[in-house]
Amino acid sequence: MRELTIETPDQSYPVYVGEGALSKLTELFAGPLKGTTKLLVIADELVASLHSEALQQALPPQLSCEWLTVPNGEAAKTFSSFENCLTFALEKGLDRKSCILAFGGGATGDLAGYVAASYMRGISFIQIPTTILAHDSAVGGKTAINHPLGKNMIGHFHQPAAVVFDTRFLQTLPEQQVRSGFAEVIKHALIADPAFLAELKANVKSFKDLSADFLAYCLEKGIQIKGEIVGKDVKEQGVRAYLNFGHTYGHALEAKLGYGRITHGEAVAAGMVFALHVSERKAGLSFDLKEFIVWLKGLGYPLDLNNGLPFEELYTLMARDKKTIGETIRFVLLQEVGRPVMKEMSRQELEEADRFMREEAAV
Numbered sequence: 001m002r003e004l005t006i007e008t009p010d011q012s013y014p015v016y017v018g019e020g021a022l023s024k025l026t027e028l029f030a031g032p033l034k035g036t037t038k039l040l041v042i043a044d045e046l047v048a049s050l051h052s053e054a055l056q057q058a059l060p061p062q063l064s065c066e067w068l069t070v071p072n073g074e075a076a077k078t079f080s081s082f083e084n085c086l087t088f089a090l091e092k093g094l095d096r097k098s099c100i101l102a103f104g105g106g107a108t109g110d111l112a113g114y115v116a117a118s119y120m121r122g123i124s125f126i127q128i129p130t131t132i133l134a135h136d137s138a139v140g141g142k143t144a145i146n147h148p149l150g151k152n153m154i155g156h157f158h159q160p161a162a163v164v165f166d167t168r169f170l171q172t173l174p175e176q177q178v179r180s181g182f183a184e185v186i187k188h189a190l191i192a193d194p195a196f197l198a199e200l201k202a203n204v205k206s207f208k209d210l211s212a213d214f215l216a217y218c219l220e221k222g223i224q225i226k227g228e229i230v231g232k233d234v235k236e237q238g239v240r241a242y243l244n245f246g247h248t249y250g251h252a253l254e255a256k257l258g259y260g261r262i263t264h265g266e267a268v269a270a271g272m273v274f275a276l277h278v279s280e281r282k283a284g285l286s287f288d289l290k291e292f293i294v295w296l297k298g299l300g301y302p303l304d305l306n307n308g309l310p311f312e313e314l315y316t317l318m319a320r321d322k323k324t325i326g327e328t329i330r331f332v333l334l335q336e337v338g339r340p341v342m343k344e345m346s347r348q349e350l351e352e353a354d355r356f357m358r359e360e361a362a363v
């Protein structure tokens with residue numbers, strides 16, 4: 001197991017990653033979270049059905065603990081789920097010294113984190129991720145629910161007290177979830193580390209034979225890259241937006257197709273191809289996009305997600321992206337692998353890239 005530290009100007013917290021990381025919970029409640037009155041586990045229903053016993057055994061027996069299950073995946077990130085969690089917390093008498101444990105993938109973490117950020121104006125929470133995707137979402141304190149008009153539109157920045165990432169949980173992940181999570185690993189390589197990207201391309205030809213050691217290495221790399229960026233810009237006033245590479249188009253696809261109809265990572269993979277194409281035309285990127293597309297397709301990423309979707313509707317969704325300022329849609333592009341840049345986008349440029357996705361990337 002490895003311990004990484006996320007350092008922000010106001011706060012630092014540990015990320016425990018590896019087999020057996022759950023054992024760190026006892027230390028946390030005897031140390032930095034000593035004095036916690038009550039625990040509330042907000043758990044993905046599927047994860048709870050598979051792994052609740054493992055978590056139960058790792059929790060300090062002296063602490064009273066309530067469990068609430070929420071729908072699997074993005075279906076949890078709704079106003080009604082959010083309200084249910086708050087009602088449950090009030091009914092069970094959580095106070096300001098209580099702590100929420102987010103047990104599941106990125107969506108559970110986003111919801112539970114937002115509940116922790118809002119309950120009594122903010123209580124502690126611990127992220128206990130169970131997916132590869134969550135190596136990204138559990139770190140950095142972005143919490144949110146979705147709105148029908150846009151993804152992650154309602155939320156707070158609220159840092160967890162710790163991230164306890166026990167990689168034993170990854171053994172039960174279906175391949176589609178591995179694929180989804182790996183898109184964020186690829187994103188971290190693209191925005192920050194050309195050598196890491198080369199390693200990924202050389203070593204990952206299929207998700208079926210990914211070794212546990214290589215996966216752990218990728219997760220650590222991703223967390224390190226993310227942690228460094230978050231440390232410089234917690235509330236996304238500048239460089240943190242680079243972590244949004246591939247997300248403007250990706251989020252528009254997710255919102256249009258219906259949250260949870262495609263995985264977040266598959267949408268981000270398509271969004272990255274879109275952004276790389278624009279980067280070649282507008283940011284001077286020199287990159288073998290054809291080869292990259294072949295690699296992604298070989299890994300099973302569907303790149304035809306905009307099939308049948310009118311550009312106009314995707315455009316409206318992209319215009320509502322959180323990076324948009326006034327009327328100006330802004331995209332994260334790459335000048336080089338590892339050298340991101342923010343650029344203003346015209347409607348014409350976006351339409352051309354959407355056409356590229358339809359007519360070239362998808363075929």
Ligand SMILES: O=C(O)C(=O)C[C@@H](O)[C@H](O)[C@H](O)COP(=O)(O)O
Nearest residue numbers: 136140142151152240243244247322
């Ligand atoms: O941590 C960040 O900052 C990111 O943008 C990471 C993204 O991979 C992640 O999906 C995030 O939740 C998206 O944030 P949003 O602000 O675009 O909703």
